[in-house]
Amino acid sequence: MADQRAELTWTEDQIPVSDRFDDPYYSLQNGLEETRHVFLAGNDLPARFAPGFRIAELGFGTGLNMLTVWSEWEKSGQTTPLFFTSFEAFPMAPEDMSRALASFPELTLWSDRFLAQWQGGGCDLGTLRLEVIVGDARQTLSGWAGRADAWFLDGFSPAKNPELWGADLMQQVADHTAAGGTAATYTAAGFVRRGLEEAGFTVTRTPGYGRKRHMTRARKP
Template sequence: MADQRAELTWTEDQIPVSDRFDDPYFSLQNGLEETRHVFLAGNDLPVRFAPGFHIAELGFGTGLNMLTVWSEWESAGHTTPLSFTSFEAYPMEPEDMARALAAFPELAPWSERFLAQWQGGTCDLGTLRLQVVEGDARQTLPAWLGSADAWFLDGFSPAKNPELWGADLMQHVADHTAAGGTAATYTAAGFVRRGLEEAGFSVTRTPGYGRKRHMTSAVKP
């Protein structure tokens, strides 16, 4: 397990905020709907679901994105496993995950199954094969042997966590994306879009969720 763990402060409405990056883990308005808008719709999911589909993510956080897409996978009738690989530098303790995820009772059937088995690292949940790679993604992603059909780029704000959004890391994302694969993120920061374009993605700025005017979707030709 990683030596460094997530350091949290909780808002009055029980949203975890990273002390290290001074940024909430999910939308102050509705984290579940934000995930659906940004990461599912931004990657044209669940329409693209197919057996063997693999999602990768920068920033596991509370596990909200994983649980949201896993629930959609099962709701779409898939019985084969969805693969989900996430790169996380500062893992959250399971009890903190449970406290945060309690805000989303709609996901309880999945969060309860996940939390009952989760001990870090890898987890086989039948219709979900999860791997959380702990450590700095700038070192761990280049060494990864996998390839994703869709990426969830969900690090903390680029202004507060720039190391997770640099051009070199975006190139590694592209290098680990299948042909025709996609990426989506809540940010529309110019240097992030440029990094994705330089890495070979076709990048589109689209309407963001809630107070965010724009977000970014990308496709690897």
């Protein structure tokens, strides 16, 4: 299947906005701090890091979440690979990814290494084994053989991209989560939380980042 590339508009402060979903790729306030609050703290990371740890994600976007957690993996002293699998329907062109990531100089050490090898699909960066599965996650996730210790649920807004948040897909997320595994997302939409609960997660609503009052954390018993 040929890639359907992400189509972007850039704001004055260089934040990419999806033309297809009319939604920014990360917080208009501080994308890096949002990632740390929602996806790292939301999954109790880096405290849970251990050799062989596996993260899965809905929505690769700019790669910001991956780079943020990879940097924390290395800074925590881990020397074995972090396994990171992301499902992305509309991959961003490498030049757009580079332009977006230039806004996060704290991550330059990791983004430079990533972009030097990135050609789509995946790459082995020593302490990171990255796999990006291109296509609609509703079709591709069921064929994935892995089970994640933590999920980053980072699709575009449920109001604008509801198909990435449906109950069937949340069930697939649960089916591909290790026992005791977790999931986190910036959204607190009721139907998303209900879908996670129906899939077998224990779900809690916690304070969100910035202007978002609440976010969602989930744990698989």
